[in-house]
Amino acid sequence: MGTLTRRAGVLTGTAVLAATLAACGGSDADGDGDAVHLTISANAVRDGKNTEEAAWIEDWVIPAFEEEQRAAGVEVDVEFEPSGVDDEQFKTRLALDLQAGSGPDIMTLDGIWVGEFAQAGYLEPLPDTDWEGWTQIPEAVQQLASYEDQLYGIPFGTDGRVLFYNKELFAEAGLPTDDWQPTSWDELLDAAEALSELDGVTPIQLNAGTTMGEATTMQGLLPLLAGAGEAVHDDAAGWTGASDGLVAALQLYADVYGGGLGDPVLQQEAQGRDRSFQKFADDEIGILIEGDYFWRSVLNPDGGTAPMADRDETVGWALIPATAPGQGVEGRDFVSMSGGSVRAVNPASDHAELAYELLTFMNSAEAITAAAEDSARITAREDVNETVLADDPMLSFIADEVLPLTSFRPPLAEYPQVSVLLQGATGAVAAGERTPREAADDYATALEEVVGGAG
Template sequence: MRVSWVGGAVAVGLLLAGCGGAGDGTGDGTARLTISANAVAGGKNAEEAAWIEEWVIPRFEQEQAARGVEVSVSFEPSGVDDEQYKTKTALDLQAGAGPDIITLDGIWVGEFAQAGYIEPLDAAQLAWDGWEHIPEAVRQLAGFEGELYGIPWGTDGRVLYYHKGLFAEAGLPTDWQPRSWEDILAAGRALAALDEVIPIQLNGGTAMGEATTMQGVLPLLAGAGAPIHDGARWLGAGPELEAVLGLYADVYGGGLGDPLLQQEAQGRDKSFQRFAEGRVGILAEGDYLWRGVLDPDSGTAPMADRDTAVGYAKIPALTPGAGAGGQDFVSMSGGSVRVLNPAGDHPELAFELLAFMNSAEALQAAMDGQDARITARTDVNEIVLAGDPMLSFVADEVLPLTFYRPPLAEYPQVSLLLQEATARVISGTDPVTAARTYQDALTEVVGGAEHIAGR
């Protein structure tokens, strides 16, 4: 078994993590539990912090008291960079300390599991009645090597956005749903006839960072039939990656995208602004574009007519049925997971708190008064997203067919290699050469050719 980066600094972990295990008890018979999240009042993720402190803790303590169980729950806030939060959490768990319930980015789950810092849920925890409201695809946000390590609570999805006004002007249907990559290119070619319009914005290159991988390469790879990691090996240079890079070549070598925009530090933000101004026809993005960028009231590139001017469609496979698992459509999602500290003194009570935090009542309370967001639970989404057809579309149509990034320590380096491969193609390198250059670098990152599938 590989040991992840978080397993290296044992001495440092013991110094920083503090003494004692999680979930200490008191002398008067009261059980103590602690919740942590990268959230703090008046700062980062302040709404989450307020929900935990003002709703979750008092409600749970009251419910337990009514059952004759004395429990005292505290919140350990944080408001730092995600990597700092990750490091501190890893060091705590490494030392057998830390909070009882911990919020992790879903992409960290495998890394923490490999290091032995978190453990799979047991049979009783898997019998929780809330699982029936979390789609199988969404459960994988908390999964690693066939096991579930926690409960996902928030997620998202990737789609193709399109500008209905531009589509109408180009003679395209305003209820567009492409069923192949060729359908996307055909729409792009029609949009190319319009003056001062970028037909397709497909994030590429290293300046776009993870947006290139998450909004571009990974959903396309799934659409070509092969996720970036199959559970055993990383995908190397082969027909799937070459097909994806070939699409980048068609878009940027064929005059359907702006290659210079992919090289600018603020290129992604500029693409948002141009879409809002009616200067981009098709844009591949997550639901963040809808709720955080184009929102008429609070968006960074607000569109007063967003609800009528913006269309959205599922991302098609290369051809119908060619997607991973034989799917016609694909997506990629991210999100957060709440996990248990295996060193806790009160594991059963801690899971009761975890389940309570992910109950329908609790998640609805978390959304109360906030902008609509997609949760992991279908029953909650039906209520909190009822007034937003786009987010409802993602929850109902996209999440059941979505995929997640591999939660492995090597992923950030692999992601960068994929970004570099797209940058080469955008600059004119042929897809086959770019794919082989990617695989040469991948071999070093993942420790040898035996960890790579493909050529």
């Protein structure tokens, strides 16, 4: 990936901005002559969706930023605009506001929306500043907020996919427990074969089909495609069609489900993903590919959706290997996929410079640490992760070992449709309806109709 860039030419520094506003007697752009008015929007609402984020913005960010600016001689009034709707509904409403030249000064976006919003002119590249946070956010994670090698926002939270495994089942199958790390797909299949000797155990859960939705793409097809040395989209070549890498990834599905190492019926059930979580918690699945959400929110003994009382002793994790060492995307031995959210400045803001100050303030080490106080989760900042994840070896593993080698979905408008096509290809192979080559060709034909041709 090329070096990410930001455009130059925007005032930086609280002191410079304060002096500019003070020279004008403060800002009267809002007509009150007293304070600059800024708004923050996120799909979060107290006691509802993403309640922790809403509470952090209202209780910590707003008063702390207003106090900091007041000390610098700038009167600012920050307002939070909460929301608690479906993500697509939030996205549509936000896009309509931006299209009309209005909308919040600071907005929270799913990273997958960045390219689409940038293409539409709803976002502009960030100013070229020496903000200290960029040295703490790995370049791999900066991809979350980038489009065509330019940064349009600041990533503030992310995740990573790994292989989770049950140490007790591994011990029964004669497999390593504390240090299992396959270095190829063959070694992964070898472990699954060993687990297949255990009664009542599904060796591996590899999400497949459209019923699993985006979980199939993010926890299944895309990591395998990266392991085969390819990305689903390349800025220069376009969308990947019926490539050798796609056929190889689909072949692994055929090996798992055609070889009796996975449960193809589970992939078709309406609640199949939740059932796979429960089966893992009940010691009925040996290996499961998932994100850290599985560890902190599903298996969590305290309030998880499928709590596992002995999680910390029984659950192990390992990196997802490439097909063979050095064969992954960018020559990597191991691969992963990540998602996450991005905060950005509205280019139509009447106070874009002060809004940028608020943006960097919200992503400072102090602010992100405050956001992570109640529940440890992976942030975009390495310095914060070192502190807030110190007592959680699994999340520390994601932050230290996975994020430097991870990849992200292409932030393009066509991606959701492409994702559904990929899900269909995996489902057809898992059900034994199509060979890997046939499913890849079917996908490429449908891709032509969606995006006007594969790369």
